[in-house]
Amino acid sequence: MVNPPPKNTRKSNQRSPSLKGVSMARLAALNLIEDVMGKGLPLQESIARSREYDALDARDRRFCRRIISLTLRHHGEASAILAPHLNRPPKGKNRKAGFVLMMAVTEMIMGGGEPHAVVDQSVRLVKAVELAHLGGLTNAVLRKIAAEAETLKARPADAWANLPTWLARAIRADWPDQADAVAASLMMTPPLDLSLKNTGGD
Structure with missing residues (x-):
């Protein structure tokens, strides 16, 4: 144990x-x-x-x-x-x-x-x-x-200021056209999902 x-x-x-x-x-x-x-x-x-x-x-x-x-x-x-x-x-x-x-x-x-x-x-x-x-x-x-x-x-919010250098570089390299949107999305609080799972029972 x-x-x-x-x-x-x-x-x-x-x-x-x-x-x-x-x-x-x-x-x-x-x-x-x-x-x-x-x-x-x-x-x-x-x-x-x-x-x-x-x-x-x-x-x-x-x-x-x-x-x-x-x-x-x-x-x-x-x-x-x-x-x-x-x-x-x-x-x-x-x-x-x-x-x-x-x-x-x-x-x-x-x-x-x-x-x-x-x-x-x-x-x-x-x-x-x-x-x-x-x-x-x-x-x-x-x-x-x-x-x-x-x-x-x-x-205006500056999402880039909150990201470590390695992550900022990776975002700009992988999503050059959407980099700002991706960085901004990381600053958002994820939604809380309170939905019930279907366990198969009635």
Whole structure:
């Protein structure tokens, strides 16, 4: 009998005072995005090991997955929006703050999130993951972006910015005439099929 993979035992799963007012769905999303983008782990494997995700109710799980999907699909565009406001992206131990910023931008600009709430939660989030020294930076950068939100939303989407170089080259080589359409299709959330399968019974 194969034992199930052990659950992720991050310290952040402990509800300490630093998590007061923090969206647990956003915290779970942040740690899962870090697993995928920072450590190269498969998303489904990380979800299966995450106690934070496991503790969410159905509504929060949907929100968590939405944040993850937005961030992974639009991370290149988010990085381009953030670039003018950062001397350099947070690195090393501070890299997690970069993922918080990326999540916030995709939620505000691509996901239609309410700017004030997104900024507030993002500041709380960096403090919750022991990056309080970047709380001011997070607040300042996201407030500037929030002020430009309507203009940024009106900009044409740039699907190519979100694709790895190898994939962009392959698309242009294989579908030279439909490359833009193919790239754009990869940014779309797949439809959820809830149809019942015919099992042969009445």
